[in-house]
Amino acid sequence: MAARTAAKASARERLLEAADELFYSEGIQTVGIDRVIEHAGVAKASLYNTFRSKEGLVCAYLELRFARRRDLVARTLTRFRAPREQVLGVFDALGETFTDPRYNGCAFARATSEAPENSAVRKVAEDCRAWLRDLFAGLLTAAGYADPDTLARQLLLLYDGAAQSASLDHDPSAATTARAAASVLLDTAPLTTATPTAQALRP
Amino acid sequence: MAARTAAKASARERLLEAADELFYSEGIQTVGIDRVIEHAGVAKASLYNTFRSKEGLVCAYLELRFARRRDLVARTLTRFRAPREQVLGVFDALGETFTDPRYNGCAFARATSEAPENSAVRKVAEDCRAWLRDLFAGLLTAAGYADPDTLARQLLLLYDGAAQSASLDHDPSAATTARAAASVLLDTAPLTTATPTAQALRP
DNA sequence: TCCGTACTCGACAGACCTGTCTACCTTAAC
DNA sequence: GTTAAGGTAGACAGGTCTGTCGAGTACGGA
Numbered sequence: 001m002a003a004r005t006a007a008k009a010s011a012r013e014r015l016l017e018a019a020d021e022l023f024y025s026e027g028i029q030t031v032g033i034d035r036v037i038e039h040a041g042v043a044k045a046s047l048y049n050t051f052r053s054k055e056g057l058v059c060a061y062l063e064l065r066f067a068r069r070r071d072l073v074a075r076t077l078t079r080f081r082a083p084r085e086q087v088l089g090v091f092d093a094l095g096e097t098f099t100d101p102r103y104n105g106c107a108f109a110r111a112t113s114e115a116p117e118n119s120a121v122r123k124v125a126e127d128c129r130a131w132l133r134d135l136f137a138g139l140l141t142a143a144g145y146a147d148p149d150t151l152a153r154q155l156l157l158l159y160d161g162a163a164q165s166a167s168l169d170h171d172p173s174a175a176t177t178a179r180a181a182a183s184v185l186l187d188t189a190p191l192t193t194a195t196p197t198a199q200a201l202r203p
Numbered sequence: 204m205a206a207r208t209a210a211k212a213s214a215r216e217r218l219l220e221a222a223d224e225l226f227y228s229e230g231i232q233t234v235g236i237d238r239v240i241e242h243a244g245v246a247k248a249s250l251y252n253t254f255r256s257k258e259g260l261v262c263a264y265l266e267l268r269f270a271r272r273r274d275l276v277a278r279t280l281t282r283f284r285a286p287r288e289q290v291l292g293v294f295d296a297l298g299e300t301f302t303d304p305r306y307n308g309c310a311f312a313r314a315t316s317e318a319p320e321n322s323a324v325r326k327v328a329e330d331c332r333a334w335l336r337d338l339f340a341g342l343l344t345a346a347g348y349a350d351p352d353t354l355a356r357q358l359l360l361l362y363d364g365a366a367q368s369a370s371l372d373h374d375p376s377a378a379t380t381a382r383a384a385a386s387v388l389l390d391t392a393p394l395t396t397a398t399p400t401a402q403a404l405r406p
Numbered sequence: 407t408c409c410g411t412a413c414t415c416g417a418c419a420g421a422c423c424t425g426t427c428t429a430c431c432t433t434a435a436c
Numbered sequence: 437g438t439t440a441a442g443g444t445a446g447a448c449a450g451g452t453c454t455g456t457c458g459a460g461t462a463c464g465g466a
Binding site: 125160 | 377
């Protein structure tokens with residue numbers, strides 16, 4: 001961990017980049033270790049010294065995706081003040097990812113469907129889902145909704161569905177479709193009567 | 204195809220049943236041919252004589268799921284008269300499947316995420332998605348909605364999201380969550396002005 | 407009785423998989 | 437100059453995978 005300048009990325013970084021590209025585009029089971037190390041230009045021993053096993057590399061790859069998603073959403077949230085707009089902004093951020101021609105569905109959902117029950121891989125995916133649900137619930141609570149948990153779950157359905165539709169139907173507009181539906185749900189869900197100030201936030 | 208009584212199912216039927224159980228619960232790549240034929244109590248040659256390849260078996264398994272889904276939805280549709288209630292009935296039917304303890308997410312989505320691009324497996328999954336989207340669009344057109352296609356896509360997002368949430372979050376109530384959101388969308392979407400009779404259908 | 411159909415059993419080829427191991431190289435710090 | 441860390445190269449073990457093949461069995465109909 002000494003001098004890791006821009007000249008040449010460390011084996012760890014090159015492995016993560018290769019894993020990200022190959023696992024995401026082709027699937028985890030279909031891509032073997034040999035292809036990963038070849039794509040990374042790294043020796044096999046480096047992989048096992050750094051990540052202990054293929055599963056370790058897979059988890060690190062998912063953690064990387066998770067961190068990137070948090071960053072993207074965090075950046076989006078700063079662009080808006082009102083919680084309602086922040087919620088819709090999350091769908092805008094989702095839509096941005098859809099425009100990438102390499103977009104291939106939710107990495108966590110795909111990894112989960114390839115991983116065995118109770119694996120470390122599934123754990124990472126569950127963490128990411130819980131994070132997003134809690135984020136929605138927090139924003140909705142701040143916006144003064146009477147039942148933020150149910151509404152958060154409904155928004156999460158739209159979020160998941162949009163990701164799936166964007167990849168399976170090759171339809172990047174799924175994000176705007178989901179955003180429009182989310183907007184309707186936000187407009188019609190009851191606000192709590194205890195915080196009249198929140199009512200004023202409604203357009 | 205002579206006397207196939209209840210005494211003993213044909214090799215084809217036993218293979219399909221085993222494939223359905225194993226592929227759905229554990230994934231397609233993880234389950235090898237040997238486990239399928241062992242579970243089915245069938246010789247390996249029977250598999251290759253009947254389905255030509257593993258991919259052939261996988262496609263047949265998905266076709267079976269597709270047919271079952273069509274049957275389930277068709278049965279549900281007969282229980283209601285009004286298109287609006289029929290749409291919501293589809294979500295009820297979805298919720299029924301969630302109550303099965305073996306429920307493990309949408310078989311087509313999972314298969315797609317394991318299959319290579321442009322494979323026959325993906326084709327079956329796309330057929331199933333197109334069928335459901337067209338079904339929704341048809342019902343919404345009959346219900347007199349001004350933009351049935353967009354609304355159908357929104358409902359499909361909820362449908363997909365519910366299936367994913369039910370499995371990833373182990374939350375069968377995702378169906379009712381989705382149904383409630385769908386109900387809101389149906390209540391607020393504009394109807395076409397050309398068919399005032401459809402307006403009368405609104406509660 | 408004979409024939410065709412559907413099926414079983416087990417061995418096998420050839421490829422691919424993960425993970426380990428030995429041996430060697432480069433670089434930087436002390 | 438020595439030492440330690442991080443990396444490279446490639447062979448190898450031991451297993452699993454799909455798909456093929458030859459040989460044999462059970463049975464129903466002509």
